[in-house]
Structures are given as C-alpha cells and as structure tokens.
Amino acid sequence: MLLDKTIAELAKGLRNKEFTSVDLIEECYQTINQVNPKINAFITLIKKPDVLKIALQRDAQRTSSSSPLHGLPFILKDTYNTKGILTSAASHVLNGHISQYNATVYQKLLDAGAILIGKMNMDAWGHGATNENTDYKPVKNPYDTSRVAGGSSGGNAAAIAARMAVFGIGEDTGGSIRNPASWNNITGLKVTYGRVSRYGCIAYASSFDTVGPMGKTVEDCALVLETIAGKDPYDATNSPHPVPPYFEELLNISSKDTVIGLPKECFSEGLDLEIKKSTEVAAKELESLGFRIKEISMPMLTYGLAVYYLIAPSETSSNLGRYDGIRYGLGREYFTPETRRRIMVGTYALSAGYYDAYYKKAQQGRTLFIKEYEKAFTQCDVLLMPVTPHPPTRLGKAVDDPMQNLLIDVYTVTQNPVGVPSLALPCGFTATGLPIGMQLVGKMFTESLLFQVGHAYQQVTDWHKRKPNLIEAA
Amino acid sequence: MNNYVPIIGLEIHVELKTKSKMFCGCKNDPFHAPKPNMYTCPVCLGLPGALPVANKKAIEWTIKLGLALGCEIPLFSKFDRKNYFYPDLPKGYQISQYDQPLAVNGFLVIPSVVEESNLSVSGVRDPSTRRFTPSVGMTNKKRIRITRVHLEEDTGKLLHATVQGKKISLIDFNRSGVPLVEIVTEPDIHSSEEAKAFLKKLHQIVRYLDISDAEMEKGSMRLEPNISVSGRRLAVSGKRIELPNYKVEVKNINSFNFVKKAIDFEVNRHIELLDRGETPIQETRGWDEKKGVTYSQRIKEEAHDYRYFPDPDLPPMRWEKSQITNLKSQIPELPDEKIIRFVNTYQLPEVDAIRLTENKELADYFEKCIKYQVSSIKKNEVSAKDTANWLLNKKIHIVKISPEELIKQIAQAKRKVTVDPGLLQQVLQEVLLQNSKAVADYKAGKTGVLMFLVGQCMKELKGKADAQEICAKLEETLKT
Structure with missing residues (x-):
C-alpha cells in the first residue's frame, strides 16, 4: 500500500513521479469505503470528486521546493473550523454548523498543499477517553471492532491506523491525542502549550488545549509539526519560541548523554501487567541504544485526576456558554449526559463560596505539578511513562461507568496543566493483539528531543509498522 | 430641618475610540456603521474556536486614565471572564476585570457647593444663569475617591421591533467587543450637584486625554448612580458616615442633568419612605426622562454569581515601572493644572481660567491667540483678558475663525472704541x-x-x- 509509506517516502515518490496525489486519494477512498463502515471514524468525508480535483491541481503544481506535505491526504478532528464545511465537535448542539472561517492549523496545511479528505469522529467537545461520548456513534478499534478506539481524537487515530489518510491533526487536553494513538498503534504528539496556534480549534479547556500531529511514525509527526508550529497573531497564548527543523534534527542526539527517567508511581498499582511489561521492555531497548535509564519518584502525580477534573470542567463550563442555539446550531438540550456532568462540575467549582475550595485549590495543585516536573527534569532529560492504565475497553463498558472513563486518563492528565510536551508511540501488543503505547515527556519546547528519542526507538523496533488485519481482509 | 444625608456612588462606562475593537481587528465605529453587523468577525461574534487578542492601545489608554485620576497602577493585572447569559453577549461571558483591575485607589477633586450637603442643595444654583458655576465651588474643593478603573468589552445591541406584525428581537454586533472602561467611585458623593460636578469633570478629563468621544446621547459614556440615604447627619466632613443597608442603582441615564434629576427624585423617594419608617428596597431602577421619574426594573433577587475566573485565553499583564512612567509622561496637561497656569501666566481671574479650560480645544485656541498677538499685533494692544472676554462672551466659532483673525477683530474693536x-x-x-x-x-x-x-x-x-x-x-x- 502507498499509505504504508512515511511522509518523507511519499514526498519523494511524488516528486520523482513514481505515483501521484491522485493515486494516493484513490487508495484512501478505496480503504475508507471498505473499512470505515466497520469502524465509523468519519463525521464528514469530503466528496471524492472534489478531492480528486484538488489532487490533480497539486500534481500539476508540484515543484522541487514543494512542502513534504504537498499533495498528501490528511484528516482533522472535527473540532477544527474549516470554512464551508461542517464543524460539529461531534455534538448535535452544533448540528448543521458550517464554519465561517479556517482554523490556523488548517490554513497552514492548506498553504503547504496538503489535501483535507475528512473531519473525524471524536468525543463531543473533547469530553471523553473512549470516543463513545459522540452524537455520531462510537468509533470502533480497527484492531478489535468490539472495542473502543479511545478518545477523544479517536476517529483520527483509527483512520490513520487503518491507512485512510497519511496523517491527521488531533487535539489533546488531557490525553486526547496520546490515548487513541496508543490504542490504535500510531504515533501522536501532545505539543508544548503555545507551540501550535489554537485559533479556530473549538475550545474544551483553554489553558490545557493543544493542537498536535498524529501519524504512523515519529518522523511523520516531526514533519507535520514543522509545518503547523509557530507564531500566530490570532492566539494570544501562542509562543514566539522559534520552530526548529524537527525532521533535520532527528538524528542529532547523543544517547549516552540523555537520561530517561521512569517515575515509579506510574508503574505501580493500577497498571495493566502487559502494558507494564511492554513499557519496561521498551526502556530496556532504549538502554541498549545507549540511553541512561533512571528510576525517579513523582509522588504528586497521584493528584493528577483531581486537579484536572476541576480545572478542565471549570473552563469548559465557560467555553460552552456560547452554544445557546441563538445564532447557530441547536439548543443546549442536545448536550450529552457526560458533557452535562462536566458543565455541572465546572459551574459548581467556579461558584461563589466554592471557588476557593475547588477551582483555586486545583490551580494551586497545578503549581505543585509544575514544580514536580521541574524537579523531575533536574534528574533526567525525558520521562518514560505508560499512556493508559489498560488496553482499549469493550464498547459500552467505560461509557456506563463515568468514573472508569475518567481513570483512563490517569497518566496523561498531569502534562497538560504543566504545559510540557509528550510523544506517544507504539511499544507492543497484548497477547490478544491490542496495541500498547508509551509516552515520552520532556521539558517545555523540547519536542525535538522527544522526536529524537522516539525516532531512535522506531529505528530498532517495528511495532509502528504493524497495521490492523481489518485492512488486509478488505 | 431633616437629618438625612444622601450617599451616592457612581459607576461610569466609557467606550474607548481605538481604531479596532478590544479583542479583534474589527473596526471600532458602532455609531457610524452604515449597516448592522458589518464590523464583525469570528471573535466578536463568539463563533466556535475564535480567540481574543487584547488591544494594546486600549490597555495603555486605560492606564493613562487611571493615572489622570490619581490611581495606583498595580504592576500585575489580568482579564477575567464574567459568565452570564444574555442574547447580546455572544460568548456567554464578558471579558472583564475582577479582582486585579488596571488601576486602583484614585481620586478626583471636584468643586463642592456646600460642605454639608442636604436636600436644599439645589437652591445654591445661580438663579440668573440657572447654571452650575464651578467657580463658586472651587474655593470649596472635595476629593471623591475612585475605587477602580478597569477595562472590559462592550456587548452587542438588542433592537426590539415589529416586523410584518410579528414582535421580534434583533441583534447588532457592531458594538460587540468595543473597548469599554469602567470607573467606579466610593460612595463619597452627598448631593446631586456633586454627582454632576464629578461627572462633568471626569468627562472633561476623558476628552482631554482624547481616548473617547464620551457622547452620552450615543451611549459612548454611560452613567449609573447608586443611591441611598443615611439617616445620620454628616457632622464634620471627613468623618465616616454610616452606610445604609440598601442601595438603589439607576441605569440608562444619558445626560448629566438627568443624573441630577434622577438622584434628586430617588433621594426624595427614599426620604419619604424613611420618614414612614420603611427601608427602600434594594433594586435596579430605570430613568424615564419624559416623566422625570425612576421606575423599578428588577429587584435584586439573590446576588448574581458571575463565576469570575481568569480568562485562560489572555496571558496576564505585567508592567515595568518604566512603562508606567512612560505612559504618565504622555498625559497632556489636565484642566486643573491648566487653570493654575492660566491664572499665573496670563493673570486671568480663576473663573475665566476655568471656563477657558472647559474643553481642550478652547484652551488651545486661547493660547494660540496669545502667541499670535505677541508676534503680530502691537505690544499689549490685545491683552489676555481681552481675548478671554471675547472667547467667553461672544460665542466665537473657534473652528471657523482662526486665532489670527480673532486677534485682528479684537484689536480693531478696541481701536474703534477709542474714536472721539x-x-x-x-x-x-x-x-x-x-x-x-x-x-x-x-x-x-x-x-x-x-x-x-x-x-x-x-x-x-x-x-x-x-x-x-x-x-x-x-x-x-x-x-x-
């Protein structure tokens, strides 16, 4: 399959006219037609003739200086505004909401010549870890369609795993890129807060929301981040920090000078034994590449969920205030029970008399996380952690148990309050063939280092090259 | 006779006349827009995914106003979200400032007509001119404390109309996101005259700073007095008055005179109630300018819970002292200083100086005249006092007549008088x-x-x- 290739390989093939964008689009739509009905990854699939027309133009326009993303089919989580196209955040509250403008990340990809083929299913408003809190029916895991794809960027992950698109843009507020990346055997990056513009991304929790790439490999994510990162005058929280040439820098690392810390709290009670083993084996693998492995302690992490589930709902209760159905979309009665719960919790936490006990306390907790991570990074350069405590759940299991749903995020909710980047990448499979991922967490704006470590790992492992049997069957 | 003391605080909203809106690049010109909803974008329409970016100029202007009002400028400030639902508020929250405004603890010195204000205050008004003459009060100055000056965004405008026999509400978002400064005073005002004097002076300063048109009829300056009446007589000025356990806010007043009338109406109303042993209800009232009365709009049910919290979309503001000093240096000479200078430099009576400085344009015009006369007319032929007299008594159209022209006219007129x-x-x-x-x-x-x-x-x-x-x-x- 052409879609098995990395972005760099595809770009080269396109440039050398070994194949065309039209060929790529044809292959994507063939896979989509065969596989999507089984996994339900799309909310909007752009009409094939429209996409082919663009692909033809791209093929004609291509020059040696074209972006590596030029002519490549990609997907967006349905939280990104795309002018003239439905943007629903997977909620019927935004039924029929056609975007009036383009999100910055989308515009940058269009400018690079990439071709949007679809808007993807997700947990409505980003509220969820299994992609079951959606008004467009759950996304199923391509490795086992009786299980969830993970969330909230589940449609993206499942579609990339199933070779329906070359790469995608997810959004991570507390694990929403990393969790589905792990459960679908793909690579996904939660960027440093401020690294990529949030303009045009429907807000879940504004101070946690990050816009990041999802792809098959680390190097794919590096190429996409290079394109989408950078200063945007439309986002006041966006950073002017220079964007390094991530792809070029992939090999610029000295493994023996890089210390990888394993927080022991992440490997204790509550972690699935197969995930624990895979992650430890991955650590050994990295050690064999020359990286220094060190066990460290981050006791504060245990308070992650408590802090996260006060600040994120508080912000979301305010962010969702605009969806009143007066100017666009439908009324508030269309919010799902999970979203209503988060609005209620957040409204309560911000109320007079409770603000100090909940919201303010949580913000103080957030400051302690920042210190905890600072301390950890005096002992190591990169942290290695599991992404989820267990493999993908069976459909319906987590959604019936809201608490269980929250617990899925236990390892991914502390990075967002701190702002640090985290790269999730495949590191194994369970005995039953379900994907397992791990995450590499770094200091602010050390995406390059995370890519380097992740890339080194992917050079000696082939977990990331596996794909679901579903495609073979199709 | 009576022992009642009106206790009045003011809340004033002023729309800044920056080129663009507070949090987006849209044109800030709601009153001259040829069509509704034409100066709008995803940000000020509150579309999904849009983000605010603060207008630097608006922040600087607010700080300048704070400095002009003698405020402290904290070196840290931030924007907060004030969450509430109303159809003219597209995001479901207003970006405002809650506990850390741009400027705090200021004051404004106003002419105070009487030391101990009571209801007979209106009698002090000059019967011949029917005009409040600040000169009378300048000998009796009073300091009104300013609690805070903060920056927020204006809302859209609702229009209730009947279209094809159907009653409908329309929204115009041209005003949505226009920078709006809120100035809040302590309840230091004890008469409607003082309230009016304060507002006039504030208006004057805003115009001097050239940061707002401050046109009340259009709504670019909006006045909201909160009024209560204390039963205890204010014995000595400066002594604390016991604040009543209620207050009444009057909204939507669009002139200084109406503020005065509304306050007088309210104070009388409260006194009647208090005389009967009743306590006025804490409520928000509107002003009916045709009938000259206030009317109840809404009783303050429970206190509103706006669920204020720091806006995560806008990084907090941190200032260097040098930045504040720099802004301070950009503030033009304000009326009070100008009056003193005019009196000292041009040997004008204070009353003339006050009137000449009522607006900056007139004061500047006056000084241009002075400069011209020095260079082109015979020495001392036209004195500063002559110029002041003409400007103040002859309704000179300062836009149509140049200072040079005026000086010639004055000189000529003076010569004429000397004809035998x-x-x-x-x-x-x-x-x-x-x-x-x-x-x-x-x-x-x-x-x-x-x-x-x-x-x-x-x-x-x-x-x-x-x-x-x-x-x-x-x-x-x-x-x-």
Missing part, C-alpha cells in the same frame, strides 16, 4: 454734505444707500470705528 465722539460727529456731517444725492435717495425711500454712507464714514475714519454705531448714528441724523 466729536470727531465721529464731524466726519458724519462732512460725509452727509458731500453725498447729498445719496441723502436725497435715502429720504426718497431708497434706504439701501445707508450702507454706502456707512462705508464712506469708515473710509474717512480709516476703519477705526464701529460700523454698527455709525449706522445707528446716520439713521438718527437722517431722520431728523
């Missing part, structure tokens, strides 16, 4: 004798020739006379 009445009479007689035909024409009813005769006289007098005076004298002579 004997000489004038002599010239008149000579002109009449030499123009017997014109005289005959006039007597035959061709009164139009009068102006010709006036011109002849002026020619003889080399223009050093008052044409009107000559005209009158001529008429008088010709009639006899």
